[in-house]
Amino acid sequence: MxxxxxxxxxxxxxxxxxxxxxxxxxxxxxxxxxxxxxxxxxxxxxxxxxxxxxxxxxxxxxxxxxxxxxxxxxxxxxxxxxxxxxxxxxxxxxxxxxxxxxxxxxxxxxxxxxxxxxxxxxxxxxxxxxxxxxxxxxxxxxxxxxxxxxxxxxxxxxxxxxxxxxxxxxxxxxxxxxxxxxxxxxxxxxxCRRVGRIVQRLCEIELYKAASMVGFAMVRDIGPKLNALDDQLTKLMAGMRGPASVAEDTLNALLDISVELETLAAQSAFRFGATGAYKAIVDQRIAVLRETRFRGQQGLSEFMMRRYEPAMRTVQSAERRLETVSGRSIRASELLRTRVDVDRSAQNQAILASMDKRADLQLRLQHTVEGLSVVAISYYAVSLAGYLLYPVAEATGIGKGLLTAAVTLPVVAGVWWMVRRLRKHLE
Known part of the structure; x- marks a missing residue:
């Protein structure tokens, strides 16, 4: 095998x-x-x-x-x-x-x-x-x-x-x-192995504590910019309520804010993730030491709770705030899209109403043209009928004027009937 x-x-x-x-x-x-x-x-x-x-x-x-x-x-x-x-x-x-x-x-x-x-x-x-x-x-x-x-x-x-x-x-x-x-x-x-583990864990506590504080320094740097973007987004969303706001201008401003927020998120994503991982290592290294109080003095976990945890909570708060502002930006985009769709729907309704009005006018014009067409066709039909019946008039002694007058009404009625029938067939 x-x-x-x-x-x-x-x-x-x-x-x-x-x-x-x-x-x-x-x-x-x-x-x-x-x-x-x-x-x-x-x-x-x-x-x-x-x-x-x-x-x-x-x-x-x-x-x-x-x-x-x-x-x-x-x-x-x-x-x-x-x-x-x-x-x-x-x-x-x-x-x-x-x-x-x-x-x-x-x-x-x-x-x-x-x-x-x-x-x-x-x-x-x-x-x-x-x-x-x-x-x-x-x-x-x-x-x-x-x-x-x-x-x-x-x-x-x-x-x-x-x-x-x-x-x-x-x-x-x-x-x-x-x-x-x-x-x-x-x-x-x-x-000696246990002493080595103690020393190693103390070094790691100091190392990862220092490394996680890099995230705290980053939060201090991006804090003012995030505040400014938050204020701009709030004002932009407040301006969207007014009927006088122009969707194109609002969209351009919203795109600028969204791009800056996405840039901040991309630049800080690794540091936020690393800070969370480092903090978890610090907490775990302190936990495995199984510390007890020495002569009533504060221990490592108590020191970290008072001095280190507030900084880490600040980092976590900044991360959540960046996610919240980014989410607001997305919701603002959706609201703006809804408003644009509503405006577009209103414009489409106005266009349809205008088209209906033009169709009605076109129908009236068509009926008018239809009456004129009956007159024109009848005129030529009477002329043709007259040429056809002139020999009969000479044979019977009837005058051409009388013959033309006698033919006119039947010809007009026939033309009108034919045009009407053709229109109904087309409809």
Whole structure:
């Protein structure tokens, strides 16, 4: 029996599920996270430039290069370990080191990325973070004291995650060196894979939070234009009520508004969809951490509810509003089409009435012409009858005038009867 053929992408699709494993980490350790986004849209993004930028970093450390089709990479960079991932809109670099600097969140930790390499990036930094992974102290008061020194208390979000396996904290602010700060106090008994998953999820929360906020910035940009189009459409629809409005002028103005709305919808469709997807990932990553409150302070979900959710609701509201205004534009077009149809129907009725009037006049004219035709035909018929009966008149001695007078009435009656019969036959 011949073996069954595999679908060409079977192994590639299965391998994709296992291509990006979580890192393995144990406290103490340091992680440096960097995400770079090209200014272009995802459809026109040059992914080869991202791969070339990765190769430049690997060449700097003398590390082996990935193949030309790689979308992820994990390898050694001297005393560091690098995890690189290529996403739809951005690439991420996460560098791990199995020790801690003396100074918490030392900006020099970011020096793992050379300055010339950062300057040649094919896009801009959308976010970067320094993560400090430490053994969990014996008392929670020690953690609280460190957090007060490292973070802004007003914005601090801290939580006990995974049934006490770690305490994670961040204020989600950019410090003076340009990075986010994230602290992880891992239980010494925690498995290194579990610690790696915690760190990976924290990086993803920061990444997708920053990426989804791009949609919020877009909404701020298109907001004034959408307001202006909404006002124009409202005034246009209000003007359609008056009998003096000209359908052609209204149609041209409505077409201009519809084109601008469709352009806005096309330009923002990808960003709206991406923002919704990123928000869902943020919510899911926080949920899987199974956080509990730490010493009565706000957790990650509470911080997001107060600071992040309002921005996402603004994006969702703008998306719904754009759909609503576009729907109003469509309904206005339908109303205008109805009005044009009604006006056209009235014009057709006026034309039909005019045609009926002309047909009636034509019928009257036809009857008039018909009477004149009887006279004309009768005249020639009497003349012909006279020529035919003149010999009889000479034979009988009757005068031509008398004979013509005698023939006239029968000839006129006969012609009138024949014309009438012909008209009835035609009708």
């Amino acid at each position: 011949a073996p069954i053929k595999d679908y060409p992408l079977r192994y590639a699709l299965t391998g994709e599920l296992h291509a990006r494993p979580f890192p393995t980490l144990s406290a103490p350790a340091t992680a440096v996270f960097l995400a770079i986004k090209q200014p272009k849209d995802a459809a026109s993004r040059d992914k080869s430039a991202d791969l070339a930028h990765l190769r430049a970093l690997l060449d700097h450390y003398g590390a082996p290069r990935p193949d030309a089709t790689a979308t992820h990479y994990f390898g050694e960079l001297g005393k560091y370990r690098l995890k690189w991932e290529q996403h739809t809109e951005f690439v991420t670099y996460t560098v791990f080191r199995d020790d801690l600097s003396e100074r918490p969140f030392d900006p020099s930790e970011f020096d793992v990325f050379p300055d010339y390499w950062l300057a040649d990036a094919p896009g801009g930094r959308i976010t970067s973070a320094l993560l400090r992974i430490m053994p969990r102290p014996e008392t929670d008061e020690t953690i609280s004291a460190r957090l007060r020194d490292w973070f802004v208390p007003e914005s601090l979000a801290v939580a006990d995650v995974l049934e006490g396996m770690a305490v994670v904290a961040s204020d989600f602010r950019i410090d003076s060196s340009g990075h986010m700060r994230i602290a992880v106090f891992a239980d010494p008994k925690a498995d």
